[in-house]
Amino acid sequence: AQSVAQPEDxxxxxxxxxxxxxxxxxxxxxxxxxxxxxYPNRGLxxxxxxxxxxxxxxxxxxxxxxxxxxxxxxxxxxxSALVSDSALYFCAVRDYGGYSSASKIIFxxxxxxxxxx
Amino acid sequence: xxxxxxxxxxxxLKTGQSMTLQCAQDMNHNSMYWYRQDPGMGLRLIxxxxxxxxxxxxxxxxxxxxxxxxxxxxSLRLESAAPSQTSVYFCASSDRTALTMVEAFFGQGTxxxxx
Numbered sequence: 074a075q076s077v078a079q080p081e082d083x084x085x086x087x088x089x090x091x092x093x094x095x096x097x098x099x100x101x102x103x104x105x106x107x108x109x110x111x112y113p114n115r116g117l118x119x120x121x122x123x124x125x126x127x128x129x130x131x132x133x134x135x136x137x138x139x140x141x142x143x144x145x146x147x148x149x150x151x152x153s154a155l156v157s158d159s160a161l162y163f164c165a166v167r168d169y170g171g172y173s174s175a176s177k178i179i180f181x182x183x184x185x186x187x188x189x190x
Numbered sequence: 191x192x193x194x195x196x197x198x199x200x201x202x203l204k205t206g207q208s209m210t211l212q213c214a215q216d217m218n219h220n221s222m223y224w225y226r227q228d229p230g231m232g233l234r235l236i237x238x239x240x241x242x243x244x245x246x247x248x249x250x251x252x253x254x255x256x257x258x259x260x261x262x263x264x265s266l267r268l269e270s271a272a273p274s275q276t277s278v279y280f281c282a283s284s285d286r287t288a289l290t291m292v293e294a295f296f297g298q299g300t301x302x303x304x305x
Contacts, residue, residue, distance in 0.1 A: 115299075116280055117296040119293040119295070178282075183233075
C-alpha cells in the first residue's frame, strides 16, 4: 500500500531564512506526489505536484519541492520564509488503482510550520 | 465559482443521534472523498467514490455510510453518533485522465462535536 511519512511535527524558521519540510514516500509503482497547505479554520489548498519530468517542481506562493527517487523523498522548500507561510503542511500520494479502478489520495500526518519575525 | 461546498459548517450532536453531512462540487469531477482530520493524525480517508454509483471504504469507515447521489453530490451519514466521531470532516473532489493524476479540491470543512 502507498504511504507518506512526515517525520517532523513542527518546523520553526526565522523570517527570511530558507525552509524545508520533509516528506518520504513508499509506493509500489510510479509515485504521484502532492503538497497541500492548510491555514487555520480552512480547507486544504493545493500547492504543487510531481507526476513525471523534472525533479524540481515549482508551485504556488514561491514554494518548490524536490523529488529524489533514490531517497524516496519529496521535500518542500522555499528560499526565503515569510511570516504568512505559517500553516499546517501535508504531503500526499495518490494510490493509483489503474485507469478503470478507483484511486484515492493518502495524506501524511502534517507538519506545522512556524515562521518567527 | 463555488468549487466544493459542505454543509453544515458546525454541528453539535448528542451521543446516539444521527445526521448527514452534505457535499456538492460544481467542477464536473468524477471522484469524491470524505476525510476526517484529528490532531496529530493528519487526514484519514473514510470513504471515496470513483464515479457516480460507486463507493469504496477508506481507512476508517466504521460508523459511517455514504451515498453518491449523482455526479455532483456525495453525502456522509452518521447513524448513531459517538464521542469518538468528534472531528473536522472534509469533502474533496478530483478528476483524472489516463495520462495525468490531478490534485484534489477541498471544501471548507464541518466541525462536528459529539457530546
